Amino acid sequence: QSALTQPASVSGSPGQSITISCTGTSSDVGGYNYVSWYQQHPGKAPKLMIYDVSNRPSGVSNRFSGSKSGNTASLTISGLQAEDEADYYCSSYTSSSTQVFGGGTKLTVL
Amino acid sequence: EVQLVQSGAEVKKPGESLRISCKGSGYSFTSYWISWVRQMPGKGLEWMGRIDPSDSYTNYSPSFQGHVTISADKSISTAYLQWSSLKASDTAMYYCARRSIAAAGGPYFDYWGQGTLVTVSS
Secondary structure, three states: OOOEEOOOEEEEOOOOOEEEEEEOOOOOHHHOOOEEEEEEOOOOOOEEEEEOOOEOOOOOOOOEEEEEEOOEEEEEEOOOOHHHOEEEEEEEEOOOOOEEEEOOEEEEEO | OOEEEEOOOEEEOOOOOEEEEEEEEOOOHHHOEEEEEEEOOOOOEEEEEEEEOOOOEEEEOOOOEOOEEEEEEHHHOEEEEEEOOOOHHHOEEEEEEEEEEOOOOOEEEEEEOOOEEEEEOO
């Protein structure tokens, strides 16, 4: 099972919007609406930000949104804030009844 | 309050065995699967496998099948990850995570342990 493909890094200025892509195959991202996104600050455990492609858990800012088209899912963060600087990982359920993560994207807030 | 509390950091030599733990509290432990996730130094997250604590059914990533064993003791709400013979390449942070499923939805990890750092060095 290969890792999902994410850009290694993205950056944006405070107040701007950024989008992180997550590309898989028809056996994972494209086959199910079961993509989730996680935020990880240095030295901390990951935190759930989006589940089932576009649903936000209670307590997560509505500046975070998710979408999917074909084999590619996306996480958009609007109104960038300094506290958003972190690593972001996508994850998908697979046809083998396993989970797979993306390689991670480092977000830098300029 | 839902919590997953992991055992402390370990320093081991190559060839040694090890078992780390993840204790759940604040919820019905047998109602949610537990997954283990590896993060090697400076690298990304890797899903290793999962266990259903209600019946101890396990499912592993092909990358980890045969290299680790996941188990659980539902009487004490604790899941385990163990190695029979550690290698230097097992050096990593290991997280446990609770797997939830939304109504008519798919699996995701809503609660995570604080991580257990395993260092394997001669």
